Each structure stands twice: as C-alpha cells, then as structure tokens.
Amino acid sequence: MESSLSIICLEDEPEVLEAILRDLAPFEERFRIEPAASAQEAREIITSLEEANGQLALILCDHVMPGENGIHFLGSLISSESPVLQDTRKILLTGQAGHEDTIEAINEGGIHHYLTKPWDADTLLAAVRKQLTRYIILRNINPLPYMQLLDAQALAEHMHDKNLFSEG
Template sequence: MEKLNIICIDDQRDVLAAVQKDMLYFAPIAEIIECESTAEAEEIMEELFAEEKPIAMLICDHIMPGENGVDFLARLQQDGRFRNISSILLTGLATHQDTIEAINRAHISHYIEKPWKSEELINKIRILMTRFVIKSGRDFKDYMDFMDQNTLYNEMHERY
C-alpha cells in the first residue's frame, strides 16, 4: 500500500503540532507533512509531484504572513496538476465574506473554525480521504479502516 500525503500549512508551530497530534490516527496510511508557509508547501508539492507521490489533501490556515490560505488555494486551482486536491481551510479570524470567498475562489472542500474539535477534523479528513482513494483508483481495501463508510457507499453507488 502506498502512503498518501497530507500537507498541513500554518505559520504557528503550536497549531501545526495540534493538527499533527489529531492526525496521528492516519499515520498508518499517510505521511503528514508540516509547512510554515505557502511557499514551503508549494516547494514540497512540486517535489511530491515530480516523484509521482499522491497528495491526498491540504489543510491550510487562512491568515498567514505573505500569501494567505485562500489566495494560495485559489492559485492552486489554476494549476492543472493540483486543481483536484481537496482542501480544508482552518481559521479563527475569518468573516462571512472570507468564507464565501474561500468557497468561490479557492474551491475549498471544508471550512473549520479554530479552535476545532479533534473529532470534527478527523471526520472531515476521513470523508476527503475516502473520496481521494476512490477517485484515484486505489484499492480501497488497503485504506478501509480509515475511510468514512457512508462516503464510501455513496461514492461506490455513484460509480456502479
């Protein structure tokens, strides 16, 4: 079984540590890669793409120095290599308008407010992981223990 890659982007080390702790659940099937900026994340994404390693999703902070999360995710939508990567936007300071912009411009998959509940983050990741595994044509049996069963059923039902 090939491990999937999940990239977490936040300029605050304590937030990255909290996300990493919540994501230990997925360690058997995924590499959790921490980045402190969008530039660092983009560099890692380029390397993973060159090595043909799967990027299952991005978990990205909204408010960061330099490029913010929405601008970064929107820019990725313009790059065919990364257009279909699922994303979760984490933020504690967003307005209603920020949320609308994130959905419309960056096509985020989920939006989670800080501070988040671990179970909420894990459940969203399970759903996105399930969709990624099915859509990428991987043998879902290898990932079954980490998949959302309702999403798996719905995705399989749509396909067959």
C-alpha cells in the first residue's frame, strides 16, 4: 500500500487537536494522519506502525502537555533505531515559545521546524509541506505520487539529480 507514510499529531487539547486535523486535511490524501493526545499514546502509535512496517514521515507536536512534554518526547526519539523513525521530520507547535524552550527544542529535541500558537493555516501547511518534501527526498521515495501535494520543484530537482527520470 503506497500510503504507508504516517503523520502523528500530538496535542493534549481536544479542540486544538481537532483544529490541527482540520488544517491538515489536504495531506490525508497521501498520508495516514494519526491523532494522539499524549506522548504515551504517540508511542503506542509508533509501536503499531512498527508492527505494520509503516514509516513515520512527520511528528507535529505540542510542547506543554501534562506528563511528558513535547521536547522531551521528541528528544527521546533521537536515539531510537526503529525503522519507523528513520529521518522522521519533527515540528514543534507551542504556545509557550520561551527562549530557553526554543534552545532546548533545537539542542535536545532535534526539531526541524518551530511554530508558535496561534498559528495560521498557510504557515502550518507550508511548514508541513516543506518537511514532508524533505522526507520524501531523504528516504529516496518515488516522488511522483507526491508532486501535486508537496513541493513539486524540489522533488523534480531531486529526481533529476538522481537520474530518476527515465529516458524519453
């Protein structure tokens, strides 16, 4: 099945999670979007992806949550050898963008992109599109099915560099 690429949305507030899912609806076409309300739940999803030989393309993650916070959760994934998590892109979406949190997110959480709440849909979609494009390139996944949804130009350049275009 081509749609074995997943996106996890981790957010503890149901209303906010719902809003994120609503914004990410265009990506449902090619990616399996998995909502999670806690770090624990997100781990369960990763485990089930392992069982299904899935791949996690992106985690969109809140920072301030009861129990384990977002940066800690993302940081804990860095050392993982799980095939599910290879090259997984990480976006932190947070309302408390303190200076120290930001530094920690980059240094300890291995964050690829940082978004602040409240977000606007265009910014969120652009960030997600960019990270997913990067993921497709890094994993050497056939980009053709993703051309319309993601950054077509970047994908085409990648194909050209890799000589993925067939002659003629």
